[in-house]
Amino acid sequence: MSARPTVAIAGATGNLGAKIAEGFLERPFRDRFLDVIVLARARSAKAEDLVAHGATLRVYAEDNLKEALAGVDVLINAVGPSGHHFKEALLRSIPGSSVRLYFPSEFGVDHYVHDFPHDEWDAKKAHFRLAKQLIPDVSVCRVYAGLFLEDSIGPWFGFDTKNGRYEAVGDTAQRTSYTSMHDVGKALAVLASRPADTVPPEVHLSGDSKSMAEIAESMGANGAGQVQVTSVPLESYKAGVLARPSPTPERYLRFLMGEGKIDHSAERMGNQNHLVQVAGGGWTWRSMAQLAKETKGRPWADAEWQLLS
Numbered sequence: 001m002s003a004r005p006t007v008a009i010a011g012a013t014g015n016l017g018a019k020i021a022e023g024f025l026e027r028p029f030r031d032r033f034l035d036v037i038v039l040a041r042a043r044s045a046k047a048e049d050l051v052a053h054g055a056t057l058r059v060y061a062e063d064n065l066k067e068a069l070a071g072v073d074v075l076i077n078a079v080g081p082s083g084h085h086f087k088e089a090l091l092r093s094i095p096g097s098s099v100r101l102y103f104p105s106e107f108g109v110d111h112y113v114h115d116f117p118h119d120e121w122d123a124k125k126a127h128f129r130l131a132k133q134l135i136p137d138v139s140v141c142r143v144y145a146g147l148f149l150e151d152s153i154g155p156w157f158g159f160d161t162k163n164g165r166y167e168a169v170g171d172t173a174q175r176t177s178y179t180s181m182h183d184v185g186k187a188l189a190v191l192a193s194r195p196a197d198t199v200p201p202e203v204h205l206s207g208d209s210k211s212m213a214e215i216a217e218s219m220g221a222n223g224a225g226q227v228q229v230t231s232v233p234l235e236s237y238k239a240g241v242l243a244r245p246s247p248t249p250e251r252y253l254r255f256l257m258g259e260g261k262i263d264h265s266a267e268r269m270g271n272q273n274h275l276v277q278v279a280g281g282g283w284t285w286r287s288m289a290q291l292a293k294e295t296k297g298r299p300w301a302d303a304e305w306q307l308l309s
Contacts, residue, residue, distance in 0.1 A: 005073035007192050008037040010090055013046040016107060016148070016181050017078035023185020025053045032193035039068055062086065065093035072098060074192045077105040084123050091127065094135050101139045101196040104128060107184055109253065109262050110144040110204065110269070116242055120249055139196040145184050145205045146177030146262050147253070149291055153215065154300035156250045157257070161219060161298050164227050168212040170234035170258025177264035179207035180286035187276040206264035206271040207285040218289055224297035234258045
């Protein structure tokens with residue numbers, strides 16, 4: 001890989017992918033790369049905006065993926081959960097290419113610590129097994145960021161800010177790690193700029209680890225008012241979820257929060273923040289307190305499905 005690698009980001013116009021691409025395009029991160037390529041199925045306003053900020057756009061189809069990877073040293077797969085077929089097609093295009101470092105579509109919880117099956121996470125495990133078979137000479141790094149800060153403080157995880165009620169599964173003092181999608185992008189930019197053989201196979205990130213009780217206090221102090229925090233028993237909630245499987249992960253994530261299996265703090269599961277922060281110029285991770293202040297204590301309060309900017 002050259003001193004300044006070329007990176008390609010698949011899924012770069014999606015919710016997470018766009019924020020990853022924006023991280024790569026920020027200074028000083030952009031200067032670490034010869035080119036930042038946005039892989040997209042079609043031209044769009046978002047793709048054009050990324051190009052205006054220094055990216056190169058390559059429009060792909062499944063029958064020209066090898067051409068789309070020409071000259072690419074680092075490939076980041078940020079395709080969402082509905083794109084498992086394409087993720088595999090992209091993976092099968094890597095052998096014989098110039099790609100030497102691959103980041104599969106993870107970026108959430110570390111599902112290797114789970115004690116139950118789930119279609120979404122099982123598909124990610126299968127993708128990694130296939131990667132080990134198809135690209136044994138390519139470095140593969142799985143990045144686990146916990147929950148996304150911007151998208152998590154809503155009723156789907158028990159945070160009913162609109163009605164002033166938070167409901168934890170298990171201990172209200174159990175912490176969970178929340179990482180901004182923008183910080184995921186910056187961390188990936190640091191890792192992607194390293195020599196491929198020095199990038200660790202797994203990286204855990206923790207932008208901020210906070211309990212439901214702490215989040216309620218922070219949101220309340222910034223405009224949400226009094227937030228009542230209650231809890232339901234962990235074991236019975238988990239048993240009920242596992243007895244009635246669902247294709248989406250929200251209910252599972254709630255009991256994983258209670259089990260401490262999304263707590264990437266140094267005291268719990270640990271993290272590799274230092275690997276990216278020192279090499280990245282020591283930027284400050286976006287915190288829950290910042291989210292509370294910016295949203296006046298009411299992120300997603302009205303359950304409007306609009307992304308926070």
